[in-house]
Amino acid sequence: MTTEFWLFVIVGVVAVVSAVMMLLSENAVHSALFLIVVMGCIAFLFLMLNAPFLAMVQIAVYAGAIMVLFLFVIMLLGAERLGGKTPFRWMTPGAMVLALLFLVVVGLGLGAGPIAEFSPPPPNPQVRVAHFAAEAGAVDLRVSGVVIEEGLEFGDAVGYLSFPAGDYEFALVDPETEAVVIAQNVTLEPGFVGTAIAYAEGDQPLLAIVPESLEATDERSGRLTVFNAYGDALAVSLVDFGSEFDPNDTQVIIGDIALGTASETAEFAEGTDLRTWAFIEAGNENNVLVRLNNEEVFRVRRGESTLVVLGQEPRLAGVSRAVALPLVAPAAPSFGSPADVGKLLFSRYMLPMQAVAILLLVAMVGAIVLTHRPKPSAALVRARMGRRRVSRPLTSVIAAQVGQEVTGPGSRPELPEPADEAAGN
Amino acid sequence: MVQTDAYVMLSMVLFILGAMGVLLRRNAILVFMSVELMLNAANLALVAFARQWGSSDGHLFVFFVITVAAAEVAVGLALIVAIFRTKRSINIDELNQLEG
């Protein structure tokens, strides 16, 4: 019985009681207020369900706007107490029976069925391929014969590709000679996310599969993983040299990464200064392979997962140098966060969102139209106050036919001015 | 973590209460509010399942439901106001002129 559970029970009880009170209350305003309480409880429950954004929306829109609207209307119309007999005497017991039935069925269903045990099927594996095999030049990436990418240079990586789970043959092929640089069968499990890195151990090109995690990172932190593709068969370490001046505050961030292996994934706070970091030969501080000086390249940002690959770039005349290249991938936003909801809303659910927006617009206009009371025209007001009480539709008909109001002072015919000169005096 | 079952049960109870309200209350506004209660119950169930399945689509659905509920409430209350102007009553038992 965890806290969560008890919290749930309390809030649930409050919600139910409020709902019952809402139903039973004679006063409409009280009912509205009870409903607001219910909504608040539900918002709390949303929070417990890792839906912070929705909780806020619930409070703001539902409890804040809709219920206010309700209260306005209640005020407008008067919270009447409706008495009298209903023609539906049988409604109450019938409703009770129905409710009971419903509850029983759903309870049974819940009890019997493994609702809680349902879990979503794992998503398709996502793989990206990086080319760090020094000796080969530009290659084509072929997965099971299908050409995915052409002209993959050293240090390039293909974006995440989603395959259905299964066996594939990843092949890097020289485009001109059709010589297969690397061909390897890879079994992709469902839910796998990772990078396939082609590197060379000596002269032998190899393909390593490095699993990654694109889950939501903690707040304001990024993920970092290191892969050693340095062909000289050295173990490397990622160290933080600290200050230049103090040779003793070198810290090993990640140590002893063997060739062809990836390090553990570590999370670092956003904005961590990487300028003092470097790859060194493991245990040998003096053999600095690469320094992560470049701020623009090497950064820790929140919501990103970076895979730094230490490779050996071939240079002219057989000389090579060590390079560290970051492969950055955005991590998923945290579940239930606004970012998460927003990401979905603006990608897949764009059209429904727009439709709902139009719906809101129309509803707004409709509400205005429905409640609009046209001001009676001046003539009509005069007509209402006129002497003769002609029914309003008839008045309109007569008016339409005659062309002017038949009642009211304006309809009296004008008499001609008496001629005073011509008449005899 | 509280099981999804519990949330669904709670949602069901609220839903039934809302249904009861629709059936049993005669005040039109009360009926409306009961409808809102039902919608909320449905939202609760949606979010619970979204958490279980780990997908944010459920959240999105709730978002839409809330929006549509807002629109519906606006129009519905406008209707009630307009009806009240004519009939001077919001007893739904008296609003039976659309009969066959």
Add this chain to the structure above:
Amino acid sequence: MESYAQLVPLMILIPAIGAFINFFWGAKLGEAWSSRIAITASALTFVVALLLFSYLNYSHGQAAIVDPPFFDSWIRIGDSVEIPWQMRVDTLSVTMMLFVSLVGTLIHIYARGYMHGDPRFSRFFAYINMFLAFMFILVAGNNFLMMFVGWEGVGLCSFLLIGFWFDKPHGVGWQNSNAAKKAMIVNRIGDFGMLMGIFLIFWTFGTLDYFRPGEIANVHFLEETIHELEEAEHAAEETAAGGAEAEHGLTSWPPPFTNNDHIPTERLGVFGQAERMLAEGAQVSFGSISLPIETVIVLITLFLLLGATGKSAQIPLFVWLPDAMAGPTPVSALIHAATMVTAGVYMMVRSNVLYANADLTSFIVTIIGVSTAIVAGFIAIGQWDIKRVLAYSTISQLGFMVAAVGVGAFGAAIFHMVTHAFFKALLFLGSGSVIHGVEHGHHHAAHHGNGGDHHDEGHDEEFDPQDMRNMGGLRRNMPITYWTYLIGTLALAGIIPFAGFWSKDEILADSWLAGVFGNTVLQQFSGYIALGVLLAAAGFTAFYMWRQMEMVFYGEPRTEAARHASESVPSMTIPLIVLAIFSIFIGFVNTPKAFLGLSNIFGEGELIHFLEWSLVHVHPYAPQGGVFNPVIAIPALAIGLGGIFLARSIYGNGKALTANRRDPLAVNPSTGVIWSLANARLYWDEFYFRVFENPFNRAGAFLADQLDWSFWHDYVHDSILVRGFNALGTFLSQPVDLGLIDGAVNGIGRLTRWASGRLRRVQTGYVRMYAITVLIGVVFVIVIILLPMIQAG
């Protein structure tokens, strides 16, 4: 000369043109011109006939077969049927043409005066011209089918002319048209026989031509004549008298062939083939039956006889002739005395080869002829109508001719035909003149006489100008008519030297010859019968003719009309005179041999000689034929005179009628019954009516009214078809259409209304109602969805 024969198509063409003109423009031409055209046409035919006669003289009686120009072939069906439109100019046909055209022309002239004032004057002349055209087709045709064309044509003209006054009021017009109908229908029965005969002829001989070109009709006669001529030549050469030129003239004289032996049987005409087939004893096959040629010829001649009885008014088909007197008198004279009725006799004479070789038929012919002669003569005694007496007289004389044919006296038959044409035409025209005179007298008396007192004459409609009882003493007022009528009577009665004596005597003599020299018993028998009965008939003839004379001309006028009768116009009397002259002298064309030297003047049996070129059999027994036989002649003359005197004794001296206008014979108890039988015409027509017409009409009426109308139209059509159809329609419309279909359709409508009426209660208008309904639905759906889960769990 040679080409005169080619003129024969003109004989048909000229009257046809005359008829055509009078048909279409007659009314515009008026009386004078339409009669002139008709008379001219008729006269021209006589001229052409004379030319043809001269041709025959020139060609020594050799016949010519003329194909009219631009008339390719009449009927040709493949190779089997060839019936050309060919005309035959031979002695028989020319003889016929001569007297027909002459008598015809005289009658045309007469008709101009007789029909004066008739509203359809020109139509009349068109008709009689048309009649002449058809008559010439009949006599000039070279095959049986042309004869039949003419046969039918003259029948048609007879119908048209008998019923010429079809529009007379008071039912008279109706009677006239009935008479015309009767003539047509009775003739039709005869025509059936004629057609059957023609069919048989065609079947047997494969052709209908009398003779084919190049064929010689009478081989024997030709050889005889050539022989005689050669002898005459020799005689002339011997005497060296320069007068007798053997003028041959004809380029083909003597003809290259004197017999027909060179012609194969198929290329012979009917008569040539018949003779050959008879000689061979051939058989004729009719499908499965095969008959000898003699039997077939008997059948043919029997059928042709039936046709002759129709056209020539013999028993049993003579009943139309008396009624035909309803037509105008010129019609009676031309058609029913002189020409048309002789067509049957002509046909039989033309087929003399067939009849001479059909003993049984010849016997039947004789029997028919003599019985007709005696019966008609008997009936004539009891008639009141002047024309009816003459009609029965015609029938009787035709009986003479037919009897002559029966005994084999073909030449005598033609001789009698010729003489009879003249004096019978004379008598008819004379009777017409009498009738006209009496009519004028009636008008005169009724309107100008006793100051408009009509009672003693009665009304015009009741006064019959043809009734002899209304006449009497006309010889004073109508002298020309009287004298010509007297001549005609004497000629008919056979008083020497008038024409009838010679021709009647020829028949009697030939009958005696047949009786004595006949080859078979049947021939002899028929000869004697003919002789006996014909003598009696001759007596009757004289008797009734003198009776008529007494009643009409002698004594006192019995009515005012008769008293005021006047002589007819010259256009009527001149033909009478001409015919009277002919009646006196025409008999001399065939004076018998060895008679008082007359033969030196007129030649011996010239006519029959003339005819012998065309007829194989002219006398029953050739060698003795043509000789004057006083044994027969004198009793015949005596009988004739006796008849006259007997009639004079009964009817003469004002005793023509008894006091109450009855015939003296009727009053006499011993003769009363017989006389009334004669008056009633032996109830012949009534008998036919009872036996044939009435049952036929009743059967027809039954078939029409009962069978066709009542049963078929009314019952079957109305009851079964109409009502059945209506019932079906009603059934389909009401139960099926209205009930089922409409019911179904309307039922659907009603069902919908009922259902909607029930269903609309669902719309209560109460929101709560709707809400709970929705809720129930929701619960229901939830239950269904969760049910499997509940069950699983």
